[in-house]
């Protein structure tokens with residue numbers, strides 16, 4: 025059993041429990057439900073966009089604790105000051121140490137840029153929940169969903185006015201998605217082995233139609249990597265640990281961005 029299988033099995037139980045406790049109606053009545061989500065696609069395609077999607081991540085199964093003192097409000101302010109294209113916030117608690125409250129607190133401060141709810145979506149309920157906590161974008165990880173689930177969950181997110189970042193790591197993942205006009209994130213990290221390989225991502229990028237917006241995720245720690253990835257038409261760059269490992273992630277992000285302008 026891989027760690028990804030373990031996470032998904034755990035997630036399914038967790039969601040079943042929350043679903044039994046929280047009526048959908050309560051989510052729909054949340055004030056965030058009325059806001060018009062920001063578009064990740066638009067933000068990444070803006071000619072002045074830095075393309076950086078900066079993540080708030082306290083820990084991960086592969087790295088253990090990354091930062092257990094950073095405050096979501098301060099990091100959000102720092103990332104916005106640094107001029108990120110979007111924020112990504114882990115809401116999984118058991119494996120990544122994030123919470124839905126983190127996202128809600130970030131939303132209260134972030135009134136201009138898209139927020140991605142980074143979690144393992146295994147049920148439509150989590151998509152409604154994402155909207156209720158103030159997310160603009162959800163992540164759908166192709167490796168842990170069927171073709172039908174990807175289509176249905178993508179449709180549900182769009183019906184709620186949200187966008188989807190479709191995450192792939194292999195050609196099989198890509199084959200499960202109706203690719204046209206989608207925002208596709210190539211995860212440089214294999215979620216089954218934790219191995220990071222940028223070359224693999226670049227090779228996979230050639231299989232993605234030009235109507236898609238390409239995002240490169242994970243293991244990016246050097247501004248020169250961004251320059252290289254731009255040559256392969258990547259428009260978004262999802263960076264977590266490289267910022268979060270610093271005491272002041274917002275400042276680290278600002279310094280990074282000053283080197284790619």
Ligand SMILES: O=P(O)(O)OC[C@@H](O)[C@@H](O)c1c[nH]c2ccccc12
Nearest residue numbers: 211241242243244262263264265266
């Ligand atoms: O910290 P990194 O190596 O910069 O990676 C960020 C992000 O890509 C990574 O956290 C991630 C990518 N896909 C995921 C799916 C679930 C949880 C986390 C992730």
